[in-house]
Amino acid sequence: MAEGTAKKQEAPAETQDLTDGFHLVIDALKLNGLNTIYGVPGIPITDLTRMAQASGIRVLSFRHEQNAGYAAAIAGFLTKKPGICLTVSAPGFLNGLTALAHATTNCFPMILISGSSEREIVDLQQGDYEEMDQLAIAKPLCKAAFRVLHAQDIGIGLARAIRAAVSGRPGGVYLDLPAKLFGQVMNAEAGRKSLVKVIDAAPAQIPAPAAVERALDVLKGAKRPLIILGKGAAYAQADDAIRDFVEKSGIPFLPMSMAKGLLPDTHPRCAGAARSMVLKDSDVVMLIGARLNWLLSHGKGKTWGEAPKKFVQIDIEPREMDSNVEIAAPVVGDIGSCVSALLDAMGSKWDAPPADWTNAVKAKRDENVAKMAPRLMNNNTPMDYHGALGALRDIIKERPDAILVNEGANTLDLARGIIDMYQPRKRLDVGTWGIMGIGMGSAIAAAVETGKPVLAVEGDSAFGFAGMEVETICRYKLPVCVVVFNNDGIYRGTDVNTAGSDPATTVFVKGARYDKMMEAFGGVGVNATTPDELKRAVNAAMDSGHPTLINAVIDPAAGSESGRIGNLNPQSVLKKK
Ligand code: ADP
Numbered sequence: 001m002a003e004g005t006a007k008k009q010e011a012p013a014e015t016q017d018l019t020d021g022f023h024l025v026i027d028a029l030k031l032n033g034l035n036t037i038y039g040v041p042g043i044p045i046t047d048l049t050r051m052a053q054a055s056g057i058r059v060l061s062f063r064h065e066q067n068a069g070y071a072a073a074i075a076g077f078l079t080k081k082p083g084i085c086l087t088v089s090a091p092g093f094l095n096g097l098t099a100l101a102h103a104t105t106n107c108f109p110m111i112l113i114s115g116s117s118e119r120e121i122v123d124l125q126q127g128d129y130e131e132m133d134q135l136a137i138a139k140p141l142c143k144a145a146f147r148v149l150h151a152q153d154i155g156i157g158l159a160r161a162i163r164a165a166v167s168g169r170p171g172g173v174y175l176d177l178p179a180k181l182f183g184q185v186m187n188a189e190a191g192r193k194s195l196v197k198v199i200d201a202a203p204a205q206i207p208a209p210a211a212v213e214r215a216l217d218v219l220k221g222a223k224r225p226l227i228i229l230g231k232g233a234a235y236a237q238a239d240d241a242i243r244d245f246v247e248k249s250g251i252p253f254l255p256m257s258m259a260k261g262l263l264p265d266t267h268p269r270c271a272g273a274a275r276s277m278v279l280k281d282s283d284v285v286m287l288i289g290a291r292l293n294w295l296l297s298h299g300k301g302k303t304w305g306e307a308p309k310k311f312v313q314i315d316i317e318p319r320e321m322d323s324n325v326e327i328a329a330p331v332v333g334d335i336g337s338c339v340s341a342l343l344d345a346m347g348s349k350w351d352a353p354p355a356d357w358t359n360a361v362k363a364k365r366d367e368n369v370a371k372m373a374p375r376l377m378n379n380n381t382p383m384d385y386h387g388a389l390g391a392l393r394d395i396i397k398e399r400p401d402a403i404l405v406n407e408g409a410n411t412l413d414l415a416r417g418i419i420d421m422y423q424p425r426k427r428l429d430v431g432t433w434g435i436m437g438i439g440m441g442s443a444i445a446a447a448v449e450t451g452k453p454v455l456a457v458e459g460d461s462a463f464g465f466a467g468m469e470v471e472t473i474c475r476y477k478l479p480v481c482v483v484v485f486n487n488d489g490i491y492r493g494t495d496v497n498t499a500g501s502d503p504a505t506t507v508f509v510k511g512a513r514y515d516k517m518m519e520a521f522g523g524v525g526v527n528a529t530t531p532d533e534l535k536r537a538v539n540a541a542m543d544s545g546h547p548t549l550i551n552a553v554i555d556p557a558a559g560s561e562s563g564r565i566g567n568l569n570p571q572s573v574l575k576k577k
Pocket residue numbers: 105106107169170229230231232233235236256257258259288289290291292293295314315316317320333334335336431432
């Protein structure tokens with residue numbers, strides 16, 4: 001009561017030219033164009049969320065910090081500005097930390113700002129409310145971590161966080177703000193002067209001319225060249241230069257999952273549907289913003305075949321070179337600058353790759369597309385993945401500016417192959433870790449940051465990691481259509497536990513109706529049992545922009561263990577068949 005009354009009173013004249021930690025944090029964010037916060041309120045940041053909202057910052061209040069963190073991470077990917085996630089101390093901080101580590105792993109710029117307890121008590125381990133040495137815990141899991149103890153350092157603290165997040169290889173940054181900081185008062189004018197507007201936060205990194213020449217020499221010597229576009233290329237927003245380079249060089253390109261759409265999957269040079277062949281048979285491979293990690297079988301082994309390879313790699317991180325295999329021509333710099341420099345140095349005349357190679361790639365691709373086509377047209381009930389995804393594929397073709405969010409195992413791997421993308425940064429998925437649970441946070445951030453309709457295609461298990469955020473989607477009235485591929489479980493819904501009455505570990509309640517979850521919060525729920533029903537329901541959702549969840553009933557026997565990566569499962573020689 002007393003607190004409420006005090007707040008309503010006019011500030012005394014002598015305090016009117018004062019500011020405090022709350023206001024300085026908000027002013028510093030706004031000064032740097034950071035106008036959206038994803039988070040969960042509570043001690044000590046509840047008032048910060050209120051005051052931020054009052055100041056015009058959009059504050060998206062989630063049901064769990066991990067989802068707010070995933071939203072911030074993908075906002076960073078979409079905008080090239082650090083996505084901001086705001087949490088309370090200890091448990092809220094830890095809930096956000098998975099997302100911060102995910103952002104760092106994926107090279108997405110993000111800042112996790114967490115309130116924390118009093119240093120004096122934390123350092124003496126005297127048991128404060130939600131006590132935890134958060135800075136120390138965050139450090140190994142992010143690109144940089146900072147703590148601000150004095151209100152006059154808030155501007156510098158945020159400037160350091162922004163630069164660390166977006167410069168060089170982007171990543172996650174932790175900013176620790178102890179409770180006491182928010183109430184610290186200082187002269188308003190001095191406060192204003194202490195803020196920093198970060199100039200040129202991610203400076204261009206121009207490649208050395210010799211590196212550019214070396215790369216072109218290697219490409220010129222190629223008989224069967226291939227370009228691999230990764231999500232770093234999507235992030236770089238150098239879309240025109242990349243298209244020009246692919247088209248001028250005439251080299252077939254293979255998009256990694258989140259680089260799909262950088263050039264349309266239907267582009268004549270796209271080798272997406274001939275992936276196995278181009279990886280095996282190519283002789284020179286140029287990586288643009290893609291790492292030779294597990295997703296590319298580390299650049300060696302069966303996937304890459306017998307043909308000797310030479311690699312050209314464009315990356316902003318010099319230490320990425322030779323991480324898995326020798327890189328014959330490293331080009332270190334930002335992708336926009338590197339690709340422009342390559343285009344300039346290519347001059348007006350550039351010989352296309354040998355026609356027997358480009359024709360062979362095209363033939364393989366056409367063959368695979370034709371093989372797949374009839375499966376995508378089936379109208380089976382219960383649906384299989386191909387029938388259901390065939391319907392969604394048509395929808396994205398008709399609505400190429402919609403954003404596709406995708407997670408699951410079979411639901412992910414098959415959708416990636418089946419749904420063509422036509423525009424850059426329209427496909428958001430599980431990223432480098434293959435993490436489940438990113439879907440709802442990604443969908444919310446995609447809708448908020450772009451204003452475009454979002455289609456989230458979710459395995460039933462994947463959806464469950466963050467299902468409660470359908471309330472958030474309804475509360476903010478976001479144009480998100482969630483399709484849950486409900487096959488009663490993880491990979492398949494058919495496992496049986498023969499040892500007792502408990503269900504098998506991979507199966508869920510049979511016949512569950514996820515659509516009812518959306519209805520509980522005022523959204524639209526639909527149960528779809530055929531591809532036609534599914535298509536109608538998604539089109540209606542995307543036309544109306546109303547939050548919608550479609551429970552797509554998928555044959556529990558249709559999937560395979562771990563989708564396309566079953567080979568990564570360790571096998572016990574003692575396992576009973
Ligand atoms: P994918 O999973 O799609 O193969 P990765 O996440 O493995 O992609 O690789 C992305 C790479 O892009 C990282 O090595 C990162 O350093 C690099 N990168 C990110 N942004 C830029 C940029 N603006 N310029 C150059 N390289 C970048």
